[in-house]
Amino acid sequence: MLDEINKYSFKDIISSESDKPVVVMFHNNCVNCKIVMPILEELEKYYNGNVIFYSYETKVEDRITKDYHINKTPHICIFVDSFKMNDFFGVVDKQQIKEYIDLMISSIY
Numbered sequence: 001m002l003d004e005i006n007k008y009s010f011k012d013i014i015s016s017e018s019d020k021p022v023v024v025m026f027h028n029n030c031v032n033c034k035i036v037m038p039i040l041e042e043l044e045k046y047y048n049g050n051v052i053f054y055s056y057e058t059k060v061e062d063r064i065t066k067d068y069h070i071n072k073t074p075h076i077c078i079f080v081d082s083f084k085m086n087d088f089f090g091v092v093d094k095q096q097i098k099e100y101i102d103l104m105i106s107s108i109y
Contacts, residue, residue, distance in 0.1 A: 002040060002055040007064050013054065015082040021104045022052045026065060026075040029057070032091050033074040039094045040076075043101065051101055078104050 002025065005013050014022050025040055027033035037055070044053040058065050058073055068077060068084060075089040078100060085107070086100050 002037070002044065002053050005054045005056055007062060010056065010064050011082075014079045017052045017079075018081045019108075020050060020052050021085075021101060021108065022054065022079040023101065024077050024079065025053075025055045026058050026068075026070045026073055026077070027055055028073045030073055035091050036074045036076070039092075039097060042094065043097060046098075047101070051105070080104055080108055 005024070010024075014024070023040065023043075025033075025036065027037070040053055040055075043051070047053075056064065058070060058075075064070075068087075070077075072089045074091070075087065076092070076097065077084050077087040079085065085104055088096075088100065
């Protein structure tokens with residue numbers, strides 16, 4: 001299971017991991033979120049600490065979701081050095097997510 005972050009820890013967490021990509025899945029426990037979550041859990045194991053994964057439960061009127069324009073779930077954002085570098089939403093297969101992450105890794109190194 002991915003570590004859950006909240007609006008109080010969000011900015012500190014994405015900025016503290018400046019040397020690694022941070023993947024955050026915004027969710028609200030919808031059916032599609034339950035499909036994507038296990039994929040991210042598999043990728044978390046695959047990247048073995050080289051990419052950091054978190055989940056964030058969206059709430060109505062949440063400042064973080066407004067700041068990052070999260071309108072649909074699941075919505076996955078990839079942050080590098082505190083900046084949102086890429087994002088996508090809906091059910092995305094494992095290979096596509098891996099390609100997005102690998103692109104971000106190659107941009108860092």
